[in-house]
Amino acid sequence: MLAEMRIQGLGVIDDATLEPHRGLTVLTGETGAGKTMVVTGLTLLGGGRAESSRVAEGAGRALVEGRFEAGAPALRIAEEVGAEVDEDGTLIAVRTINADGRSRAHLGGRSVPVGVLARLAESVLAVHGQNDQLRLLRPVEQRAVLDRFAGDAVAVPLERYRAVRGDWREACAELVERRDGARQLAREADLLRHGLAEIASVNPQPGEDTALVAEARRLAAADDLRSAAGGARLALAGGDGADVSDGAEQPGALGLVGEARRLLAGSGDPALEGLEPRLAEMSMLLDDVAGELTGFLDALDADPERLQSVLVRQAELRALTRKYAADSDGVLLWAEQANTRLAGIDTSDEAIAALQARRDKLATELARHAEAVSAARREAATRLAAAVTEELTGLAMPDARLLVQLSRRELGEPGTDGVGVELGRRWVAAGPDGVDEVEVRLVPHAGSGPVPLHKGASGGELSRVMLALEVVLADADPVPTMVFDEVDAGVGGRAAVEIGRRLARLAVSHQVIVVTHLPQVAAYADRHVVVDKRGAASNGVTRGRVRTLDETDRIVELARMLAGLDDTSTGRAHAEELLATATREKSTSRAAAAR
16 A cells, blocks of 8 residues: 655656545646646556656756555565565655656665566555556457456466466477478487487597597607617616626616615624615515506507507598597487487387377366366356446446457467367367357446447546446455556536545545546545645746645535635535535445455
8 A cells, every 4th residue: 555655856846745534536727737646656566568758847967766655565565675674564665767868766775676576566556547548449368357357266267277288288389390390300210310320330438539539649659669668667667688888688677676675684783784774665666667667668669550450540530520529428418318319209100199289288288278268258247247237227327238258269270289278169269268269248328238348448438447347356456555547538417426435435445546627526535635836936947836625625625626716715615515415425335345
């Protein structure tokens, strides 16, 4: 519920604060005073489109700030975005528009996307204006109104219908792909099988190409490696009978260490003898290295044709990596994915038959849910039409009747996969909202036939139909605040009085804010706010101001609205009579509602 709203620099309003009543608040004023800026401000708080033309002339920006009593849905949104709720349980939303057209939104002291304000508005605020009347002419909106009235009776089976429809459309799309694209899929399958066969014939191993590169490099440098390993072994183990200049065998590191051990062990000195075990460890390590060098040399000499076989194997792997991946591991991954894809494009008659059977089963289930949705809508359509017709009678349209008619769009041919289902031996379109097309028709007076709203309803009649719908839907609408922008356009006389009564009745369960030109409507207000041009003017630009009227000022404003007779005793008398009648009727009706 809206507790307070402040507007700065918006249109003709420099700075104004509005504190609407919990019941019915009306805004009146002369044309051009800025009444619609209040509705524009609420629309901006609801995430509406920001236009730089709305910024007051000479102002750097426009600002709209709203303080809402936060219910559970609003609190959830605030928690999601980290917005802070005030100590009194209210939530502050702010929208600013710069003169260059840039817009910013804040909620609970945090900067948020404009979409967050739109979500908040869905739970706290509903703005109805002449654009809403135009939307009511569209079949999609008319179906939404019927579903809103029906509540869970339609919502529950519709949710089941949508779930099954999603599975059904997936099955239909896959069947079309397999059946109509069988030739293309068969070509893809042949290519996959050829690739898998080619890879299987080579049989690459994980990391094999990297290992072969290292081995080939080693084999290509065999002579250099043999020289290096042989020299190192000679240095460790000594010569094999090779002569040196003094005629003795060339000593190796092992021999030298062995001689050092012998000398230390026979020294008879404990300090020197204590060094011998360390030389023993060194001797063992040198012996191990010499043995590994011997093994390395033996391997180089064991298979002199190994280099050629390694080069041949590398060529085989390169033939695969040029086609399928960058290395042997990638080739193996491609083969794994190819096997998975091959299993998924089975174009055999058995696979297609199984998929078709699944599609048909889902279609049967979908048709059952569609019939359940339609049955609930038909029942709700009868009740909605009767309730709105009764309201129209009270809105000075005693002979008018509202009809809510359901139909289905038939398809020209059966079996349109993913589009239609068979109901009653006829193929009908199955959209996301069911198989029903809803049309609201109006019988405006006795002797006339039913006609669509967009063809047979005048502006005043359409306003009354919309108001009657809102009154009927009030219990089904969880939004606490409803705003009506000149919903009474084109209406006068007795019908205007009835509109005031209906709005007052709606204000028993909702907070209602109304912009009106009709004194018959304004008389029913719990709080009367006037927007006038008597504020300060600068640079020849008229500015508007917002004032809450007391009882005396209300009489003056109602007299002006009645016939511009605000300064005559006759005009005031008429206004006083109208206000007294409205006050009396409000008290009676609200007392009855309380009982």
